[in-house]
Amino acid sequence: MGIKTWYDDHIVPRIIKCGCANSAVAERRAQVVPRASGRVFEIGCGGGLNQPFYDRTKVSSFSGIDPSGKLLEYAREQAAKKGWQADIRQGIGEAIPFEDESFDTVVCTYTLCSVQDHRQVLAELRRILKPGGKFLFLEHGRAPEASVQRWQQRIEPTWKVLMGGCHLTRPVCGSVEEGGFTVTPIDKGYMPKMPRFASWMEWGEATKTA
Numbered sequence: 001m002g003i004k005t006w007y008d009d010h011i012v013p014r015i016i017k018c019g020c021a022n023s024a025v026a027e028r029r030a031q032v033v034p035r036a037s038g039r040v041f042e043i044g045c046g047g048g049l050n051q052p053f054y055d056r057t058k059v060s061s062f063s064g065i066d067p068s069g070k071l072l073e074y075a076r077e078q079a080a081k082k083g084w085q086a087d088i089r090q091g092i093g094e095a096i097p098f099e100d101e102s103f104d105t106v107v108c109t110y111t112l113c114s115v116q117d118h119r120q121v122l123a124e125l126r127r128i129l130k131p132g133g134k135f136l137f138l139e140h141g142r143a144p145e146a147s148v149q150r151w152q153q154r155i156e157p158t159w160k161v162l163m164g165g166c167h168l169t170r171p172v173c174g175s176v177e178e179g180g181f182t183v184t185p186i187d188k189g190y191m192p193k194m195p196r197f198a199s200w201m202e203w204g205e206a207t208k209t210a
């Protein structure tokens with residue numbers, strides 16, 4: 001095993017588990033995840049950090065995928081803690097192993113930044129979402145100010161290597177809209193106590209554009 005593979009398999013999952021678990025992030029998850037209802041699919045469900053926020057009285061089934069074996073272990077531990085039957089599989093968002101129009105809600109938190117092809121992933125999320133279903137997202141991405149954007153462009157190549165392929169420059173709501181969704185924003189802003197280049201966040205609810 002090369003050092004990069006070892007780093008990605010063992011260090012990145014631990015960084016993600018800690019970095020995505022702070023209280024300010026949890027506040028944002030609490031504004032998004034409890035809106036999920038019916039048959040729910042979560043992309044990038046590894047780590048399991050969203051599971052405590054789902055309202056079990058509204059969710060009839062939970063499915064999720066993630067490519068990382070280590071993060072999937074954490075997700076399965078969270079499912080056991082929650083005490084629900086969860087269909088958690090290893091997979092990538094560019095080829096989601098579920099039928100067309102099979103979910104009432106799809107959830108994506110801090111994952112569009114990390115996938116290889118976010119356009120393909122959004123097309124897949126659109127495919128598996130039922131007509132009238134909701135797409136809930138909470139993502140970090142391209143900041144509004146040109147000065148911060150310049151830093152994001154400079155830092156991104158190194159950041160991607162260190163952070164499991166995470167991009168800093170992808171627009172959030174803009175990408176979701178380009179992917180064929182109509183967005184109702186919940187909120188946006190920088191995360192406190194984090195560098196601006198990595199902390200611009202947008203979160204909202206979207207439906208498929210007719």
Ligand SMILES: C[S@@+](CC[C@H](N)C(=O)[O-])C[C@H]1O[C@@H](n2cnc3c(N)ncnc32)[C@H](O)[C@@H]1O
Binds near residue numbers: 048065
């Ligand atoms: C920053 S972590 C966020 C984890 C979790 N969604 C959360 O909110 O805490 C990014 C996640 O995206 C996953 N990921 C990376 N590439 C992916 C892909 N192509 N398809 C689906 N998930 C992917 C990673 O394994 C990781 O779990």
